[in-house]
Amino acid sequence: MFQNESRSAVIVILPSLFALVVVVLLVVVCLLPRFSRGDRAIKKHQQKRIECLNSKVKAEQFVDWAKKEQRSRPGSSFSTVLCVICLEDFTESSQIRGLGCHHVFHQECLDNWFSRWNEYCPLCHRPIIPGAKRTRKSRRWDEPPPVAFMI
Amino acid sequence: MAALPKRIVKETERLSKEPVPGISAVPHDDNLRYFDVTIDGPSQSPYEGGLFRLELFLPDDYPMTPPKVRFLTKIYHPNIDRLGRICLDVLKSNWSPALQIRTILLSIQALLGAPNPDDPLANDVAQAWKEDQSKAIETAKQWTAQHAARPTA
Ligand SMILES: [Zn+2]
Ligand SMILES: [Zn+2]
Numbered sequence: 218m219f220q221n222e223s224r225s226a227v228i229v230i231l232p233s234l235f236a237l238v239v240v241v242l243l244v245v246v247c248l249l250p251r252f253s254r255g256d257r258a259i260k261k262h263q264q265k266r267i268e269c270l271n272s273k274v275k276a277e278q279f280v281d282w283a284k285k286e287q288r289s290r291p292g293s294s295f296s297t298v299l300c301v302i303c304l305e306d307f308t309e310s311s312q313i314r315g316l317g318c319h320h321v322f323h324q325e326c327l328d329n330w331f332s333r334w335n336e337y338c339p340l341c342h343r344p345i346i347p348g349a350k351r352t353r354k355s356r357r358w359d360e361p362p363p364v365a366f367m368i
Numbered sequence: 369m370a371a372l373p374k375r376i377v378k379e380t381e382r383l384s385k386e387p388v389p390g391i392s393a394v395p396h397d398d399n400l401r402y403f404d405v406t407i408d409g410p411s412q413s414p415y416e417g418g419l420f421r422l423e424l425f426l427p428d429d430y431p432m433t434p435p436k437v438r439f440l441t442k443i444y445h446p447n448i449d450r451l452g453r454i455c456l457d458v459l460k461s462n463w464s465p466a467l468q469i470r471t472i473l474l475s476i477q478a479l480l481g482a483p484n485p486d487d488p489l490a491n492d493v494a495q496a497w498k499e500d501q502s503k504a505i506e507t508a509k510q511w512t513a514q515h516a517a518r519p520t521a
Contacts, residue, residue, distance in 0.1 A: 304374070304375045304378045326465075329432060335432075337464075340466050342462075342464070
């Protein structure tokens with residue numbers, strides 16, 4: 218009796234287990250390429266945005282940018298020698314991007330921020346690409362920043 | 369686990385060396401992205417005298433994405449829901465990598481001092497706040513005494 222029962226259990230359970238495994242495998246095989254395709258599309262999109270950024274906001278060495286800033290705005294002192302994204306000091310040879318709002322960030326740090334669809338300056342929320350339209354999500358750049366930027 | 373980004377190390381060091389008055393944030397030994405936070409209820413608010421516990425987690429993408437912060441202490445506030453989730457623009461769409469753990473915690477402390485029932489997360493509390501503000505403030509005080517009492521040394 219008992220043996221019979223366990224045998225029938227095996228007969229029922231084994232095939233259904235097998236079917237389950239097959240279904241799971243099928244789902245994985247179908248979904249995997251879709252995920253990686255999505256990844257590739259995102260990468261491509263990010264690349265495009267960086268190209269757009271390169272054409273509008275040049276990357277340069279910090280020392281060159283600082284000289285230009287001093288010439289265009291005599292008397293302005295550099296209180297910011299720090300990249301607020303990574304909190305590292307700039308060195309003369311740091312690769313940076315100086316924005317139209319006179320805020321400056323490491324190229325790597327800003328590109329990382331910008332390529333994820335955040336089009337505003339981390340410090341003043343003005344658009345990074347000059348003249349770009351604000352998205353609904355980003356705040357009006359003429360409003361004061363959301364909190365005191367205490368660093 | 370990947371190495372901790374320098375920025376997080378710097379922020380953590382500064383939080384312990386130059387703590388913000390009324391705020392503490394201490395990382396867990398076994399997970400340096402997870403902080404135990406306490407905030408003193410601001411004076412002249414219904415939360416005065418209370419000590420509020422929060423948890424703060426820095427996701428992998430931090431500082432490109434905001435920290436995740438939640439109240440652990442029960443609190444009666446129109447912008448904080450039953451689960452301790454906080455309705456604050458800088459924690460969502462207005463996040464910027466120029467903000468830090470300390471600035472976010474200061475904003476949360478400021479939110480305790482200035483409840484905003486017009487931008488509610490806890491709808492029932494906001495409703496009560498609008499209908500009878502002095503009664504709501506009384507309830508907030510009671511909750512503070514009941515749930516946010518300081519441990520007696
Ligand atoms: Zn940087
Ligand atoms: Zn700016």
